[in-house]
Each structure stands twice: as structure tokens, then as C-alpha cells.
Amino acid sequence: MEFSVLCTRVNVLILLLALCSPCKFIQSPVDIGPLNFHQTTNTASLDFGRIIFNSPSAVLRPLSPKEISFLLRILSASSFSKVTVAARGAGHSIHGQAQALDGIVIEMDSMPSSISIHKNVDSGFSYADVSGGTLWIELLEESLKFELAPRSWTDYLYLSIGGTLSNGGISGQTFKHGPQISNVLQLDVVTGKGEQVTCSHTESSELFFAVLGGLGQFGIITRARILLQDAPQKVKWTRAFYDDFDTFTRDQELLVAMPNMVDYVEGFIVLNEQSLHSSSIAFPSHLQFSPEFHSKGSYKVYYCIEFAIHDYQLKNTTVDQVVTEILKKMSYIPSHFYSVEVSYFDFLNRVKLEENSLRSRGLWEVPHPWLNMFVPKSGIKEFKDLLLDNISPSDFEGPVLIYPLLRDKWDANSSVVLPDGEAVVYIVGVLRSANPATCSTQCLTDLLQRHRHVEQAAATNPQIGAKQYLAHHRTQDQWRNHFGRNWDRFAARKVRFDPLSILAPGQGIFPRTYASSHLMSS
Template structure:
């Protein structure tokens, strides 16, 4: 139960008071997130009119005998309440758009970077960069997420094998620490804070600016010619599917520009919209026989200079791959439409009133050495056999670990290649408990089988589990918390230091 102002053992400073909202509608909005599973009401929601306002809020909390917790909220795309602050204050980061007055993204064409407000969303950075013939290198599949939010986790997608996660493509940050200090940091300046914050789950500071590395877009001559050849290949055998993915991410200089894999499971609703309608019956026939198909999805970018050779490049990429013969499907779309492909699915879900359903997602990193065991024990013996009613997508694709910087807080399995496995399911009515039980069963299987997975975009239930998650990084993680947020104010929804 949230406290009211009349119950508070302090008075808000005048500089803050007018920027705090306590009305039921605002508090209700701040007490839910995309997951729609956890609901925790804050004391207030803070609408900053400047960066200095956030610093003042944090310093005021630090001045109290018993401080209140503070959570930065961007798009609140978390699924386990990570953007919430029970009886604390939620900072509405998007309000900084008004403060910046359109200057939240500044592109340096000469230096190939963009200075981006932590509250800005990636789709807007894409648009701004393309105006200068540039593009960010690493993405998430969904671009309507804030820069500060994804950098607090890692930020992965089908480009991660090539360029690393988004946190590997940052030159510099402005961070307001848990003490209220505004600090500019980079790999060479205040490096401990820089490395701690990247992948640090919001524990050490609030990102207010990030300097993001940009690369040249495939052409500067005619942006309308910036295209993607988008392919999906169908596999019946997991070892062929995983082997081909691993081969493709090892092709230095000749790899695809994007690579992910996902599953087709023989359960409704079956989405075959990517494929030509005349091919639906034969895909469905394979799926009926096997129950599960593996889809290798890749893209190759081209422009008005390379469009004459892109088909030959794709043919060379596919040479020797072991997908089912004649089950190759491709589209030509614009570069932007390819990167921003998820909103089409979002619109469909919203039209079916499915967007706001609970989302008991389970995402993890799986060591390459155990991925076949994961396929048999999780994908076949649990997902396929239980066949629970749910709508969603199951992703599985390999990542090169040498593209990650181990000095940063983000944690991965200790193998040269590991897989991102994400079960992105939406619950239908009365099925949330079934899906949560299934997630627990999957984690228990991995534990019992000795598959040392690392959870991603998920929170553990105890500090002991967090300690196990961070492993050798835990001691440093604790030290950085004591250094930059000694009173444990920030990001309480992660429940790392609150249990």
C-alpha cells in the first residue's frame, strides 16, 4: 500500500514538489509494465524538467534517515517489475524530451557517433542517423525501447554475433549516480562507473546521455536504395540448424548482416504470414509430421552499388547449408522496414486485444556445448510435449563471446560461442500459471542437467541466486554498488540488494 503525502515523515522540497504526481491514474500506470504480471504502486511519479532535477531528487532521498527508492522508467518494456519502485519514486524519463526541446539526438557525421539522451528510443536514433548516411551497428529486435533501458541490460539481436551487444558500441556516458552526482565516463575516464553501468541493471546510476558508435549505412548516395534481402530457411533437424548457424557467424567478412533462428511449433495460432500462401500447405504438412520446425532467418543488406551482386553473395552464403531443399523463402524490403519489422506484429496483437496480456517471458544464454541437450530437454520434451496454449515466439541463435567486453557488468556463459534462447510467450486467459510453471520446469531441467544458463531480462528471487548469476563478477558488482549507490536507492525492482 502506497503512502500518502500526509503520512510522510518528511516534506518535499519546493523545487521537487510541483514535479511529483500522486493521482491514481499516474500511480496505476507506474505500477505495471509490459509483463503485466507484477504490480507495485509507487509513492509518486517524478516528471523532471531537467537533468538537474533527477540529481536533486536522488540527493534529497540520500539526505533522509530512511531514504525512498528510485526507479527510472522509460518504455517499461520489462516483464518482472524491474521499472517499479514500491513505495518509492518512479522517474518518468520520457519527460526529458520536453526539456531537451528536440535536441535529444545529435549526430556527428565527421566522428561517426551520436550523442543520445537516455530517454530516447532507438527508432528515432535510426531515423536521425540515416539522415547523415550513418546507422547504429547493433540493435534489439524491437526499436521502441529507450537507449538507457537497453544499455542497462545489454541489447541483443541478430547483429550481435557481428558487432557485439549494444553495450559494446558505446563511447561515453553521462550518468547520475545513486549519490546524485552527474558523471561523464568512458573506457578511459571514470572507467569503473562506465563498465559497471553497461549491463548493470540500473544499479549504479541513471543514464542521461550515451555516445553511440555509428557506421556508414550501405550507401550515402541514395537512401531509397538501402535494402535488405530477407531470407528464411526451414530445417527439420536441430543439429543441421545449429551447425549452419555456427558456420555462418564464423565467416569473417563474408557473413550475413543479420542472423537469428526461431521455432515453428505445431500449435495455434500458427503464423505463416511471411511465406507465400501457395507454400502454406507444404509447410503445414512438414509441421504436422514433425511437430517442430527450426527456421534460420538471415539478411544481407545492399544498395545501388551492390544490388547487382547481392544474389551471388546470398548464393555463396547458402552453399552447403543443410536446410530442407526447396524450403528457402525470401523477400526484398527496405533497410528500415527490416529493422523495424516488429511493429507490424504489434499492431496485429493490439487489434486482437492481445498486446496487454501477461508476458511470462523467459530469456537465457545457453552454452554452445549444451545446446543439443537444451533442444531435446526443453524444446522437444517440454515445449513441444506440453503444447500449452499461448501466443508468442521462440528465438534461438548463436553469439560470439569475443564481441563482448568482460569488464562490463553483463554476464554470459564462459564459452567462445553461446546461444540466446528466448521464449517470448503471451498468456491467454487463465494460462499464466501454466506458463510460469513451465518456465520453472525449464530452469529446473537446466539446473538438474548441469546446463549453466545465464538468465537475461529476468530477475532472480534471492540474493544467493544473483551471486551465482554474477559468479566471479559478484564481488566487483557489490563494490561498485557501495561506491556509487551506497544507500541502495536505485532500481529496486531488480531485487538484487533488497532481499
């Protein structure tokens, strides 16, 4: 790095530190010498993906929303700097979305983890007021003390509430209750202009819907009011296996059409023997399931449906009776079905077992070239074929999730983009781990290129018409195509709430502008 560039960055940082004396900044290595930022151990330049490493010039660990507001007001009024700001929750992004190259990262976990449970208030429903940096696992633990829990989840609970609400938040309950962003009653947001706003469906609603699924582009969520429901004590957790894709998807769609009986539906593509022994698709050894992955000179793929039923909603019947009634309508391999009863907490926290397994094998803190796609029902079979043509089933490591969602559970006013048209949309998640011991830098690059090919082919093929979830695009034109007919609304919201494009630079959607140029254009 040239010395003049380094000095400019240091001077900007020093000025910011002087202006923001109440703020608790942690200065990065840039303040003591020209280090190689891509090699820094600073968590602000690191995320779960371990693919992109953008170092900020400073890290802010705020103790209140006022500090975030003060910083953004300073930057909004500045005519000399193009400093950007990214909010970082649990750091579970894949492609550096919560990073800010040469900018400022706000680490939201420094905010006091405030959780306030309101049970059966005058409005007739229960809710939790939670700070944006709080993890979902923390909310679950606290709400269960009141025999309550949020209705909609992510599979992995060690994510921040503000982070998932900025993307959507989906899991096997989404078909029934909608994504997490459909279960929010109110938000406290600091906009890109530094304004502190309380918003809801009826109060400052444009900001409310913009922020939900807005990829951090319009404001930083500092508090959320989350809708709660009665929590069950136990869950009947069931898995059924298939060797035919059409039958597999037909049964999934059957299950999501029975929300009064079924509480959770997901599915997996079972690619190899290793898949069967992972905790993601744990198959009891005593059932002696020995599928023929190599059959008649070709590679055979299996599929697994996972569904669950809560015990609290049943009247005049038992969970087992409900399962029996459901199974009569399904067409799974008869000998390859099993179920188990577990606590509600253990069911929701099930992916923690997978994390522990991966950590024990040294496969957690490694690159994660993940790909997540929304695929219309009419294109799901062709997308499955496209995906399998671009991965190696025999040595693939990690789960491939595939399950249906229902469009009418999503609010079209939010910023999330779903494929056009169809009532049933599938989510497909290719969640692989790249073991450095067997996958070199070139190998990782090849995996990312394959995923990019799959994403582009699925998005441009009118027979598929897919959209990327947790999207990562390289140019604004690609982002325009991603948002399609919603682009103008998205861009207009950006101008209104973050006119200088200070927020979420890691998404790569809008270039940062100067205050002076903004004033001239207005």
C-alpha cells in the same frame, strides 16, 4: 492498508515535495486516500509483462538531469527514510524491474528527446549523442537522414536507449558488432549518490562499465554517445527451414563465422501451424509449405534460420550472388527457402508488424510470461529438449527465438553475465502471450512456474550451464549464483556508486539501507 502506514508514506512524500520544489512530481493516489495500488491505472505500476504491479508513492517527470541528481542527493543525505527510486523508460520490463513499491518512479520520457548526429568527425568515425529516454526508433529515423545508423539493435525498436543499455541490447547483429553495450562511446550518468558523471572507456571507466548491463543498479543513464556506421539502402532478407536441430544449429554457426558476408542472423523454433502464419515467421502461401507437425504418433518440430545481407558493402558482386554462394554451404530443406528485398528501415522495424497483428487480436496488452536464456553451445541441444518438455507445442502462442552470439564481441568489464567458457553462446527467447480469454490466473501462474523450472534446471545442470538474460530472481542468494565469480565485483560497484541501495529496487538484488547505518558501517 493501515492508516498509520498510509500517513507515514504521505508525510514522506510531502517532505520530498517540499525539498524538491524545482522537481515536477505527479502525486500518486496515495495522497488522496487509501486506494488499492495493485489496481491503479498509473503507468508507473505497469509494464509489458503485466505480471507484477507495484505502485510508487510518487512519479517524477524530470526536465533535466539536474532534477534527477537533486532528488538522489536528497535521498542519499536522508537518515529518516528508505525511499527507493526506479528509472522507467518505455516500460517494457517483464517482472516489474522498473517499478518502485512505495518509492519514486522517474519517467525518463519526460526528458527532452535530444538527438545530435556527428558524421565523419576528426576521430574518423560517426556517432550520435542521444538522451537516455529517447527510443531507438527515433534515433533510427534521425540518423537515416544522414545515411547513418547504429550498428547493433534490439528486435523491437520502441524501447528506450537507457533501458536497453542497462540490460545489454541484443539482436541478429550481435554476432557481428556485439551487443548495444559494446557500441557505446560515452555516457552521462547520475549515480545513486546523485553525482552527475560523464564516463567512457578512459574516463571514470569503472562507472561506465558498471552501468552497461548493470540493471539500473549503479546509476541512471541520461545521455549516451552511440557509435554509427553507414546505413544500407536495401537488405536481402532470407529464410530457410529445417526439420533437424543439429543441421539447423550447424548452419547458424556457419553463418556467424562469415561476418564479412552476412550482416544479421537469427532463428526460430516453429512449433505449430499458427507459427507459420504469424508475421514473425511469415511464410508465403504460394510456396505451399505444409509440414507434418504430427508424424508417426509424435509431435514434429521445425526450425527456421533468418539471415540478412546489406547492399552497401558489396564490391564487384551482387546481393543475389552472395546469397547463392552462402546457400551452397547450407543444408536446409531445398524446397523451403525464400528471400525478399526490403528497405533497411522496414527490415529493422519488422517487429512492428507483429505488434500490429497482436494488437488486432487483443494479444498485446496481456500478460507476457517471457523467458530469455544465454546457453553455451555445448548445452543448446539439451536445453532445447528441456524447453520442449515444459511447453505444449500444439497450443503455444508466440515466437521462440534461438540464435548464436560470439563471446569475443562482449566486453568482460561490463556487468552482463554470460555462461562461462565457450566461444559460442546461444540466446533463446520464449516470447509467449497469455491470452486472458483462454489462460486464467492459475494458467499464468503455471506458465511462470514452468519457466522458473526451466531456468533453474538449465542453470544448475552442468551439462547446460545457462544464465538468464533480463534476469529475474527472488533472493540475493539466487542473484549471487547468477553472477557467480562476478558477484564480488558487482557488489563492490554497488557500494561505490549506490551505497544506500536507492536505485532499481524492482530488480530485488540489494535491500535498501538507511544513511545512518551506512555512515556507522563506514
